[in-house]
Amino acid sequence: MTPHLTDANLSAILESNDSVDESVRLHIVKCGVCRAALATAKAQEFEVSQLLELLTVTQPDMDAVKFVRGVVSSRSLARAQLRRTRFRHIVRGAVAASILTASVAAAALTPSSVLRRWVHVAAVASGLSSDQPSAQAESPEQSPASQRGVEIFPHGRVDVVFRSNQSSGVVRIVSASNAEISVSGTGDGPNYTVGYNTIIVSNQPGDSLNFVVGIPQLSGSDTVYVRIAGKTVYSNLGNHVTARTPADHNGQIILPFQNLRR
Amino acid sequence: MGPELPFEDAVSQLFGQNFASLFRYLYRLCGDSDLASDLAQEAFVRLYDRGSVPHEPTGWLITVSTNLYRDAERTGKRRARITTGQQADPSSHVEVPSADSELIASETRDRVRAVLATLPLRDRQLLLLRHEGYSYRELGRILGIQEASVGTLLLRATRAFQSAFITAGSRK
Numbered sequence: 001m002t003p004h005l006t007d008a009n010l011s012a013i014l015e016s017n018d019s020v021d022e023s024v025r026l027h028i029v030k031c032g033v034c035r036a037a038l039a040t041a042k043a044q045e046f047e048v049s050q051l052l053e054l055l056t057v058t059q060p061d062m063d064a065v066k067f068v069r070g071v072v073s074s075r076s077l078a079r080a081q082l083r084r085t086r087f088r089h090i091v092r093g094a095v096a097a098s099i100l101t102a103s104v105a106a107a108a109l110t111p112s113s114v115l116r117r118w119v120h121v122a123a124v125a126s127g128l129s130s131d132q133p134s135a136q137a138e139s140p141e142q143s144p145a146s147q148r149g150v151e152i153f154p155h156g157r158v159d160v161v162f163r164s165n166q167s168s169g170v171v172r173i174v175s176a177s178n179a180e181i182s183v184s185g186t187g188d189g190p191n192y193t194v195g196y197n198t199i200i201v202s203n204q205p206g207d208s209l210n211f212v213v214g215i216p217q218l219s220g221s222d223t224v225y226v227r228i229a230g231k232t233v234y235s236n237l238g239n240h241v242t243a244r245t246p247a248d249h250n251g252q253i254i255l256p257f258q259n260l261r262r
Numbered sequence: 263m264g265p266e267l268p269f270e271d272a273v274s275q276l277f278g279q280n281f282a283s284l285f286r287y288l289y290r291l292c293g294d295s296d297l298a299s300d301l302a303q304e305a306f307v308r309l310y311d312r313g314s315v316p317h318e319p320t321g322w323l324i325t326v327s328t329n330l331y332r333d334a335e336r337t338g339k340r341r342a343r344i345t346t347g348q349q350a351d352p353s354s355h356v357e358v359p360s361a362d363s364e365l366i367a368s369e370t371r372d373r374v375r376a377v378l379a380t381l382p383l384r385d386r387q388l389l390l391l392r393h394e395g396y397s398y399r400e401l402g403r404i405l406g407i408q409e410a411s412v413g414t415l416l417l418r419a420t421r422a423f424q425s426a427f428i429t430a431g432s433r434k
Contacts, residue, residue, distance in 0.1 A: 006414075007413070007414040007417045007418065008410070008413060008414050010413075010417060011398075011412075011413025011414055011416060011417045012413055014413070014417075015397070015398050015413055041417060041420075044420050044421060044424050045420055047424060048389060048393075048420050048423055048424060049393055051370070051374045051423075051427065052290060052374065052389065052390065052393045053393075054367065054370055054371045054374055055289065055290045055293070055371060055374060055375065057286075057289050057295045057298075058295075059282055059285045059286065059289075059295075059299075060285070060295075060299045062277070062281055062299075062303075064274045064275070064277035064278040064281070065274050067274075067277055067303070067306065068270055068273050068274045068277060068306075068310065071273075071306070071307050071310045072270060072310070
C-alpha cells in the first residue's frame with residue numbers, strides 16, 4: 001500500500017492537477033484516512049473562501065480610458081514643467097556667467113562696495129542668490145497652451161509688448177496667483193516670443209483678439225510695463241499702477257485697443 | 263495583447279482587465295476601500311511611467327501594488343482600524359435580512375479582517391489571490407515561488423487562517 005497523502009498530494013488534487021499520480025488516486029479510493037483528509041481540506045478551502053467573500057466592497061467606478069488620459073495629461077504637464085525649469089536654469093546660468101565675468105573686469109575700476117552691491121544684485125537677478133524665492137523658480141502653476149509667462153526677478157523689469165494696435169479687442173490686466181507675469185490670448189493667432197524679461201505678442205492690426213495679462217504681487221522695485229504698438233498703456237512700479245483706463249469694481253484694468261487711436 | 267497595440271491603449275486595456283480584481287485583492291488585504299483604490303491606481307500610474315508593458319503584466323501589477331501597500335503600512339498611512347477591526351468600512355456591505363444578521367455578519371467580517379492581519383503577508387497574498395481565481399502556476403509566478411510549492415503553502419495558509427479564526431471566535 002502506498003503511503004498516506006502529503007500536503008503536496010492534497011493540494012494537487014484540490015487544484016484538479018492532471019499530474020497527480022495514478023497510484024495516489026487509487027490510494028484515496030482505498031484509504032479512509034486520506035479520504036477524510038481530502039474532505040477536510042476541501043471543506044477548509046470552501047469555508048475560507050466563504051469568509052473572504054464577506055470582505056466585499058463596492059468597487060469604484062473607474063473608466064479605463066479616462067484614467068489613462070488623466071495620467072498621460074498629468075505626465076505631459078510635469079514634463080513641460082521640467083523642461084521649462086531646466087531652460088530657466090540654463091538661461092540664468094548663462095546670464096550670471098556673463099554678468100559675473102563683466103563684474104570681475106570692472107572690479108579694477110570700481111570702488112569695492114559698489115561692485116559688491118552690483119554683483120549681489122546681478123546674482124539675485126540671475127537666480128544664483130538665496131534671495132531668490134524658490135517658489136518662483138519652481139512654480140507649479142501650469143499654463144494653458146496659449147499662455148506665455150516669465151518670472152520677474154527681484155529689482156527686475158518685465159515688458160509685455162503687443163506689436164500692433166488692433167481694430168478691436170481688449171487687453172485685460174488681472175492679478176495673478178503665481179509668480180509669473182503671463183499673457184494668454186483668446187486664440188492661436190498671435191505668436192509669442194518669451195525673452196529673459198520680455199513677452200512679445202506678434203498680433204496684427206486687423207486682429208480682434210482679447211488678451212489677459214496676469215501680474216503677480218510685486219515687490220518695491222519691480223516694474224512691469226505693457227506697451228501696445230510702442231505706447232506704454234500700463235505701468236506697475238512696485239504695485240503703483242498707472243494705466244490708460246481705471247480699474248473696474250473687480251480690480252481689473254481693461255484696455256481696449258481702439259482707445260489707443262485717440 | 264498584440265505587439266502593435268499603442269502603449270497607452272495597452273495600458274487602458276490592462277486597466278479594464280485588471281483594475282476590479284486588483285482593487286478587490288487590495289481591499290481584502292488592507293481593509294480600506296479608499297486606500298485600495300489609491301494603491302490600485304498608483305500601480306497603473308507606475309505601469310504607465312514604466313513606458314512598456316511587462317512580460318507578466320498582471321503579476322507585475324500585483325507585485326507593485328503589494329509593495330505599495332507594504333510601504334503604506336510601514337509609513338503608518340494604513341489606518342488603525344484595519345488591524346483592530348473595530349470599525350468596519352462603511353462602504354463594505356453584505357446583503358442580510360435583519361439587524362441581528364447584520365450584527366453577526368459585521369462581527370464575522372471584523373474577525374476575518376483581524377485574523378488576516380495576523381498572518382504573514384505571503385500567506386495573505388496566497389489566500390486572497392487564490393480567492394481571486396489565480397491558478398497555482400500564476401500564484402507561483404506572481405509571488406516568486408516554485409509552482410510545486412504553491413499548493414502546499416496555500417494549504418498551510420488555509421489551515422493557519424481557519425485555526426486562527428476559530429481561536430479568535432473562542433476568545434470572544
